[in-house]
Amino acid sequence: MKLLIFISWRNIWRHPARSGVLLGAIIAGMWAGILVSSLSNGLIDQRFNNLIEESMTHIQVHHPDFIVEREPEMYIPEPDKLIEFLRNQNDIRSFTARTLAGGMIQSPQTSAGVQIQGIRIDWEKATTTFHETITQGEYLDTEARNALIMGEKLADKLDMVIGNRVVLTFQTADNELMSAAFNITGLFRTTSARFDEQQVFVRSSDLSELIASKTVYHEFAMILQDADSSEAVATRINNAFPNLSAETWYQLSPELRYIADFGNSMTFYVMLVIMLALAFGILNTMLMAIFERMRELGMLMAVGMSKGRVFLMIMLESIMLTSTGAIAGMLLAYLSVEWLGNRGVDLAGVGGESMSEFGYDTVVYPIITSGDFTSIAILVVITVLVSAIYPSFKALKIKPADVVRE
Amino acid sequence: MSIIKTKGLSKTYNADTIPVHALRDVSIEFEKGEFTTVRGPSGSGKTTLLNMIGGLDDPTDGTVEIDGVRITGMKEKKLIDFRLNNIGFVFQAYNLIPVFTAYENVSFIMLLQKRSKQEMKERAEELLTAMGLKDKFNSRPKELSGGEQQRVAVARALASRPKFILADEPTANLDTESAMNLLDMMEKMNREEHVTFIFSTHDQRVIDRARRVITMVDGSIHKDERKG
Numbered sequence: 001m002k003l004l005i006f007i008s009w010r011n012i013w014r015h016p017a018r019s020g021v022l023l024g025a026i027i028a029g030m031w032a033g034i035l036v037s038s039l040s041n042g043l044i045d046q047r048f049n050n051l052i053e054e055s056m057t058h059i060q061v062h063h064p065d066f067i068v069e070r071e072p073e074m075y076i077p078e079p080d081k082l083i084e085f086l087r088n089q090n091d092i093r094s095f096t097a098r099t100l101a102g103g104m105i106q107s108p109q110t111s112a113g114v115q116i117q118g119i120r121i122d123w124e125k126a127t128t129t130f131h132e133t134i135t136q137g138e139y140l141d142t143e144a145r146n147a148l149i150m151g152e153k154l155a156d157k158l159d160m161v162i163g164n165r166v167v168l169t170f171q172t173a174d175n176e177l178m179s180a181a182f183n184i185t186g187l188f189r190t191t192s193a194r195f196d197e198q199q200v201f202v203r204s205s206d207l208s209e210l211i212a213s214k215t216v217y218h219e220f221a222m223i224l225q226d227a228d229s230s231e232a233v234a235t236r237i238n239n240a241f242p243n244l245s246a247e248t249w250y251q252l253s254p255e256l257r258y259i260a261d262f263g264n265s266m267t268f269y270v271m272l273v274i275m276l277a278l279a280f281g282i283l284n285t286m287l288m289a290i291f292e293r294m295r296e297l298g299m300l301m302a303v304g305m306s307k308g309r310v311f312l313m314i315m316l317e318s319i320m321l322t323s324t325g326a327i328a329g330m331l332l333a334y335l336s337v338e339w340l341g342n343r344g345v346d347l348a349g350v351g352g353e354s355m356s357e358f359g360y361d362t363v364v365y366p367i368i369t370s371g372d373f374t375s376i377a378i379l380v381v382i383t384v385l386v387s388a389i390y391p392s393f394k395a396l397k398i399k400p401a402d403v404v405r406e
Numbered sequence: 407m408s409i410i411k412t413k414g415l416s417k418t419y420n421a422d423t424i425p426v427h428a429l430r431d432v433s434i435e436f437e438k439g440e441f442t443t444v445r446g447p448s449g450s451g452k453t454t455l456l457n458m459i460g461g462l463d464d465p466t467d468g469t470v471e472i473d474g475v476r477i478t479g480m481k482e483k484k485l486i487d488f489r490l491n492n493i494g495f496v497f498q499a500y501n502l503i504p505v506f507t508a509y510e511n512v513s514f515i516m517l518l519q520k521r522s523k524q525e526m527k528e529r530a531e532e533l534l535t536a537m538g539l540k541d542k543f544n545s546r547p548k549e550l551s552g553g554e555q556q557r558v559a560v561a562r563a564l565a566s567r568p569k570f571i572l573a574d575e576p577t578a579n580l581d582t583e584s585a586m587n588l589l590d591m592m593e594k595m596n597r598e599e600h601v602t603f604i605f606s607t608h609d610q611r612v613i614d615r616a617r618r619v620i621t622m623v624d625g626s627i628h629k630d631e632r633k634g
Contacts, residue, residue: 003517010505299501302462304490304518304566306483401462404497404574 004309008316011289022285023325026278030329031336033274034376037267038337038366039345044263046361050191051256053129056249057096057221058230061237064245066218067252070102073173075216076244082220085240091229095222096123099208103170105150105200107158114154114200116168118207127223130188130201137162137186140203147203148182151196152189160184168200173212180210191361267372268379275379278322279387286318286391297395298403311392318388326380330373337366408435409569409602410459415468417454417625428454429465430625436570439600441593443616445608451625452606453574459604460493460572461485473569490518494563496573500555502547508534508558509543515566533561537591553584557591564595570602577609589615 012019052058061082063074076082079097086095099118104111121141125131131139140147148166150158160166162184169179182202190196208216224233230248237246250257290297297310344363417429429451436442444452457463458470461477469478472492477485502511513530521529534543537557547555556576563571573592577585593615595601605612613619621629 003514007503007505007514014505295499295501296503299495299497300503301486302460302489302495303515303562304486306486399463401457404462404495404499404501 004313004316005320008313008320011313011317012321014289018285018288019321022281022321023328025281026322026325027329027332029274029278030271030326030376031333033271034267034330034333034368034372035336035340035366037270037372038333038341038368039364040266040270041263041367041369041372042341042345042364044259044266045367046191046364048256048260050361051253052227052249053223054133054190055128055130055195055221056252056256057127058224058227058249059222059234059237059246060252061220061222061241061244061246062218064243067245067247070100072101072171072211072218073175075099075173075212075218076220079215079217079220082241082244085237086220086222089233089236091225091233093223093225094123094127095220096120096127097204097217098124098219098221099204099211099216100218101170101207101211103168105154105158106167106169107160107164109159110157112154112157113198114150114168115198116170116207117199117201118204119201120204127221130190133188133190134186135189137184139186140201142185144183144185146180146182146206147185148200149186149188149202150184150200151198152187153193153196154198154200155184155187157197162187168202170211172210173216178210182206267368268375271376271379275383279383282318282322282383282387283390285321286314286388287394289317290314290391290395294398294403297398298400301398302400302404307396310395314392314395315388318391319384322380322384322387326376330376334368334373337368340366407438409438409473410434410436410604411471412455412459413469413471415455415458415465415470417451417458417463418466427625429458431468432625432627433468434620434627434630436602436604438569438602439596440570440618441596441603441616442618442620443605443607443613444620444622445613446622446628447608450622452622454625455622456572456574456604456606460495461489490515490566492569494566494568494571496556496559496563496571496576498575498578500547500552500559500579502555502558502562504547507544507546508539508550508554508561511547511558512561512565515562519566529565530561533564534558536595537561538587551584553580553587556580556584556588560588560592560595564601570604573603573605573607575607575609576605577607577612582611585609585611 061076063076066074086092097120101116103114103116105114119140121139134149135152137149140149155161158166164184165181166184167179167181169177172178188196204217205215208214224230234246234248237244300310301307344365346363348362413433415429415432419426419428432455444455446452454463458465461480465478469476471477475488477488480488503514506514509530512533513526516526516529534540537560539554539557542550542554550558577588580588589612592603596603605616607613617633619631620627
């Protein structure tokens with residue numbers, strides 16, 4: 001075996017330029033594939049975290065019909081019982097309660113349809129990262145009466161600035177229309193331009209008083225210690241409160257689950273395509289090497305090298321060439337991802353602005369996991385086998401008597 | 407005592423359904439220590455005969471025995487092992503491994519035989535020195551002249567301590583000086599170490615040196631002459 005490894009390694013470098021080009025192709029392919037996958041992973045991870053941590057959370061609890069009908073009277077009955085239950089669940093890291101209403105916002109210049117979210121400032125801060133998106137003014141923990149914060153984009157559309165007043169019109173729990181003036185105290189900018197244009201935030205106490213003249217919540221949202229336990233916790237809540245509906249993040253946003261699932265297999269598919277292309281390159285190089293060395297291989301068989309050893313020698317050449325390229329490519333990709341993972345990749349110049357319309361950051365932080373590297377290693381092994389077996393069998397068909405004199 | 411014995415050896419190739427008789431009923435014996443040339447025009451069957459003796463090709467009919475062992479019909483794996491330990495080959499185009507040095511080309515065959523490192527080193531150095539290549543141990547084939555490459559090939563053939571060496575047109579690519587030099591070396595090995603050489607050639611320089619000349623015509627032995 002030592003002998004075969006020795007010969008194979010020397011054979012690889014018989015044509016340094018040819019092997020170098022192939023190695024370069026393998027390294028570049030691995031590097032590019034892993035980098036693209038890591039960017040995709042980073043985008044998906046950001047999208048996931050943005051949606052979950054900024055607003056959606058892992059589980060939401062509503063009146064069973066609220067999600068579809070969104071009627072103001074469909075608030076959660078006896079919220080104190082739910083609050084007590086949630087506080088006793090160890091796998092819930094924190095939770096918040098929200099009063100929700102669909103309505104209209106009016107400025108002196110124009111009006112727009114909005115979702116009004118009444119939030120409990122302290123709970124919301126402990127549960128989501130929404131407060132970190134404030135770019136101007138103050139959060140709702142201000143002294144100002146009927147404070148309201150809105151997205152920068154909506155403020156632009158309404159031609160409003162901090163300190164201006166707007167009028168919110170919405171339906172009460174008694175099916176009456178209610179209008180109230182609110183003072184703009186802050187502006188926010190999340191990663192989703194659409195969210196920024198459609199959501200306004202007020203204090204839950206202000207909104208619920210206007211909707212029902214008492215404290216009402218339409219939504220409880222919670223962040224778990226571990227996202228994977230979403231299903232189990234939701235089931236527990238549903239069992240404890242049959243008159244409510246607890247839904248996981250992937251029930252609330254099925255597309256997010258598809259994105260997450262797609263992200264998990266993204267690396268595999270990207271690398272599969274790249275390795276398939278590389279397999280043809282390796283196959284071509286190895287076949288060329290066999291055809292060029294027919295006489296030499298015939299001589300080896302003539303003087304006493306067994307066919308098994310010749311087969312193994314060709315396999316080893318492919319394995320060593322591909323492995324060297326793959327390891328170098330993976331190492332280069334790992335270092336690149338590490339470097340870019342700390343600094344981020346700014347995609348603003350390549351359509352980053354339109355990405356924010358769909359809830360993606362313009363700066364992406366690439367991510368690659370050990371699982372991704374395992375998938376890649378498996379693909380490399382398959383590639384080597386696929387691309388090396390045919391040339392190796394081709395070598396076995398050589399008849400020494402036919403080739404040594406050519 | 408004969409070390410090679412062929413009996414009724416025939417080989418027919420079916421080229422486009424027209425049978426070509428490369429060998430016709432060849433029965434011949436070779437003794438240990440011979441320095442023999444098989445001569446004849448192209449297509450006379452001399453290379454085919456050497457291929458049969460070397461176990462590189464199967465006869466259509468007849469048998470080959472090496473030192474009492476019948477190699478005809480032997481299983482491929484066993485035959486390869488047999489060749490490794492009993493037969494040395496020298497080819498017209500040298501067929502050295504280009505990525506190996508002269509020393510590695512010679513010792514490589516002993517690695518296949520799983521000889522000890524010490525034995526391998528001593529034998530390779532001894533043979534390359536005997537071939538006049540003492541200062542070329544670390545030269546790769548492309549750094550050697552044609553004559554030097556062929557001498558490395560002879561050293562490689564001798565390295566496995568074979569019972570005989572089959573040399574197919576060994577001087578065909580060499581100039582006169584290199585050819586004479588090579589023949590001197592091989593003659594010396596034959597004389598001093600009783601190595602058996604069987605050449606296939608139509609090079610008069612080789613024929614002149616041989617002690618036995620077998621002439622083949624149309625796949626049959628036409629003449630078998632022994633000198634002095």
